[in-house]
Amino acid sequence: MSWLQALKDTARSGLTVERKRLEPLVAARAALGLALVVGCALYFFGPAVAASSAFGAFQAALATFQRSWRTRPVLALASGASLAVTTFVGYLTGSHEVLFVALLALWTFLAGMAWAIGPTAGMIASSNVAIMLVTVTLPTSVAAAAGHAAMIMVGGVVQAALIVLLPVRRWGAQRDALADALAAEADYARRLRHDPIAPFDPEPLMNARSAAAVTPRQARRRPAELHGTRGLAERIRPVLASLADPALGVPTEGEERDRVRELLAAAASTLDAAARAVRKGEPVIMSPAATAVLAVPREGAVLTGPARRAESRLITLLRDVVETARGSGTTNTRRRTPETDDSPQHLTAVRVAQEAARKAARKIARHPEHRADPHDHLHRPTVLELVPVALRAMRAELRRDSPVLRHALRVSAVSATSYAVGASLPLGHGYWAPMAAVMVMRPDFSQTYSRAVARFGGTLLGVTLASVLVQLTHPDTRLSAAIAIGCAFLMFLLLRTGYAVTQVCVAAYVVFLLGMGGLQWTQTVPERIVLTLAGGLLAMVAYAVYPAWETPRLRTRLADWLVADGRYASAVLQRYADPAGAPGDAVRETLLATRQSRIAWQDALERAANEPVRHRGLSRSAADEAPDALAQLARVAMLMEAHLPSRDTHPVPAAAALAEALRTDVDAAAKAVRERRTPKWDAYRAALKAWDTGDTTGDNKVVRKGAGLLLEALDELSDALDSEGPRPKGSAALTTT
Structure with a gap:
């Protein structure tokens, strides 16, 4: 795909509005938490503290809308606490520009590495850095910074408390x-x-x-x-x-x-x-x-x-x-x-x-x-247990070819550069540039470019609508706060419909929130448009200069899927070979690995489809046909799994040789796929040919027919990857035996 076509596709994707099921009660609850925090802070502490507490409550509520199986109160508390710490540390270094830029680069690097833990952690970490760029400008002293951080934390606590007190469809997800x-x-x-x-x-x-997967406490309440x-x-x-x-x-x-x-x-x-x-x-x-x-x-x-x-x-x-x-x-x-x-x-x-x-x-x-054990469940680590898990996940991504590491390096460099660019321009509020860059950058090309277009378009429309509304209403502090909360409600309500739609609401929300603190719209709107454009362009240029393309890794993804399918089929054959001695969970574990590899391939293929990169080593036809062969391989293994013998059943001796031959051939074939060679199945073919048919009833019949179907699927994979053309007919004659 050419760069021009890729840019057109990503721009169209970023501006797409989807029809999604809305959740007005959940959105209203999040807006209520924001209103309580802003109202109390405005009454007791004034507009500046109200603005920072509003960001905390807003971010905590936004975290609860992420696609995560962890409980919503935990997400709200984690978001509020992390934003409070980020804001306070940022303020301590804010008076020393060089030190602050160094901290910003480090913080964004860690936020980029948080994507190794999962999308929810990556989103929360990125949002924390972006919001910190605004909140550090509000306090005037260390004591005031501590107070602002405390109010940000209060925002997370309030949102968590409302989720507990006003539940909406418990266990709904x-x-x-x-x-x-x-x-x-x-x-x-x-x-x-x-x-x-x-x-x-x-x-x-x-x-x-x-x-x-649940924590022990959830298991008792499920x-x-x-x-x-x-x-x-x-x-x-x-x-x-x-x-x-x-x-x-x-x-x-x-x-x-x-x-x-x-x-x-x-x-x-x-x-x-x-x-x-x-x-x-x-x-x-x-x-x-x-x-x-x-x-x-x-x-x-x-x-x-x-x-x-x-x-x-x-x-x-x-x-x-x-x-x-x-x-x-x-x-x-x-x-x-x-x-x-x-x-x-x-x-x-x-x-x-x-x-x-x-x-x-x-x-x-x-x-x-056999009595049910209340503790017998898929375990999800608690927040404290998640810390070593997260560190291991981030450490595993510290390798040169890791997309997560490349994203962390990119976003770190862009945040520091865009902050310097924003500070050098005679516009004021230079933090809008790094804020936009951090929020749009993602580990893959398509999301980064589509979000950059959507953010600029949404910001342009949002600030325009907000400016018109300001001119019509001339709101004071309280009215600005009320309109900001209304914009936040619309954002929570329309969150699933598309990034561009949410950015319209967010842009208007920020205009009125800062207007509540005394900033006129003429002081924020023009510079925000220019600096948002600058931050988005820097993010797009950074990905083009230092990319993490998925296209060249398609063969590796395909090889990983092949290994998973082969181990699954081998585990099934081994169960027939030794019903009493084969590990009971081997088939299940390999089946799960097969599904994960298949989904990883599909995600990679979807990302590669929008990249301006030529297919290297895997033609378009091979990318279409090879997955079909691998899906057939897993399907045949699943059919055999459906007839697995009980522990006291007589074994099928020939299945052991087939399982060993398949494991040997699959390991060699995966290496061949990565090296752009056609995989061979000589050992497995020889083992199947050497099988003395003998008894062709019961489990012997199932294994015999299944083994033949496995060979057919393997040959189809070789045909799909064979650059010299298809094999002659009859290569899988044994499959009809």
């Missing part, structure tokens, strides 16, 4: 993540009815897993329906795929296929009902058709062999989902709906859930060690 995962699987089941090899995006399951449903959803997905796929399932037509379609339809209906129950906190109401399909008598079974085993697993898992999600709506209040609590379908669903509960109780009675 976690409920939505789990419901989205269930709904995605329901959609997957429906698509499998018509396309037995339909693809599935694992991102909703990964989001649900991230949302399920609603019952959020405890086990995600794990059941994870186990349902491979069973759905194994039922639908004709390679390891049933023929494409006939009575068995009709039964599979009925099961898939019932699964979709049940999962949708569970998703609604989890999202809205209502009872699970199953449809009569789904209940009938899932209650088919054992003696009337149509499916046989592995397909019958998958059917039994699916029915059991769906019943467990109903039982687990049932906790979201169990109250003594009877709700009358078109399908009331007395409806036959609801009574049947209740009986299904009660039977599942009785089975679980009998299992616990026989095996007390």
Whole structure:
């Protein structure tokens, strides 16, 4: 992509306004916290302290809107405390310009490195530096600076307290993540009815897993329906795929296929009902058709062999989902709906859930060690536990090729340079230039350039509207504060719609907030426009001079995905080779690594698509075809996982040789992909060819067919990366054995 086209695309992206679901109650609560802090500070301490406390409350509220699974009060407190410390330290060095610039460079470097911890930490750290550039100009003494820092901290405390006192849909984000995962699987089941090899995006399951990680305190307070449903959803997905796929399932037509379609339809209906129950906190109401399909008598079974085993697993898992999600709506209040609590379908669903509960109780009675442990959960580190984790993450990025390190160096240099530029111009308030640069700079090209365009456009429109409003109303201190709070409310409300929209509100907010302190709009508007443009241009130039392009790293991302897929398939084969001795969590861990690698590839490909860089070593066709082959490789391993043998099953000896050969070939192939060579699968092909077929029933049949399908996927990957053209037909003849 040319630079001109890249600039057009990023500018269009930055100015795009999206339709998003608004959260007026959450926005009103954040604006209320801001109003309380500003009003009290204005009444007791005056406009200057009110302005600094307003920045603290504003930043704390903004932090709670970030996409983070950590509790909102913690985010508000962390944001307020860090901004207070940043402001106080900044003021102590503010009278020594050289020392302040050095501190600014160091602070922005650390803020840039904070992106190694995650987007939320990076955003909060960057915003702290940007706001500090304004707040350090408000105090007049060290004592006053300490007072301003204390009021900034008070702003964070007030926002945290309001979240606790005025809760809006507790655990709402976690409920939505789990419901989205269930709904995605329901959609997957429906698509499998018509396309037995339909693809599935694992991102909703990964989001649900991230949302399920909690601290010990959260684990004790989490609603019952959020405890086990995600794990059941994870186990349902491979069973759905194994039922639908004709390679390891049933023929494409006939009575068995009709039964599979009925099961898939019932699964979709049940999962949708569970998703609604989890999202809205209502009872699970199953449809009569789904209940009938899932209650088919054992003696009337149509499916046989592995397909019958998958059917039994699916029915059991769906019943467990109903039982687990049932906790979201169990109250003594009877709700009358078109399908009331007395409806036959609801009574049947209740009986299904009660039977599942009785089975679980009998299992616990026989095996007390299976009793649920309240401390058995995905652990999320507390704030104190996060400190060493954050330091390790930042230390891991201290390498030359790290995009995070490059971003930290870029933003540090640009902040110091733009501060010097702003100070040298005869405009005053030179901090607007570094403030704009710090806020728009991100570790990737697309976000940096799109945010630079959006910030300048939003600032221009926002200050223009604010200037017109000032001319019409001539507001005094109190009216300026009220209008500033109204602008903040609009920003909180429209935060998800686009960066340009929020910048319109922020620009107007700052004009009225500084006007509350006595600054006339004519003293801030012209210089802010010029300095915002200067800071944005410096940020864009810095990325062009010292970039961190994703395009040249696409082969490395692809190789990482290949390694993850290969280890997943090897772990599945090893389980067949040694059902009793294979590590119980090996398959699960490698599956998660596969999903993370796939999402990392998709993110990298999306970032690379907007970069003004030619594809180096990976053609556009290879970037389209190779991921399909890797997705097929993981899919075949998942199909085999759906039929994993129990611990007391007889092993499949040939699977051990296949697993070892696959590990060997994958490690060598990953190196070949990074070095722009075509990967080979000689060891795995030889192991498959040397397998004496012998018994072709049961697990032997599953492994044999699955191993052949794995080779097909590997050959497709080689074809996609082979610069000499496609392989001759028949290279995967063994797969039909």
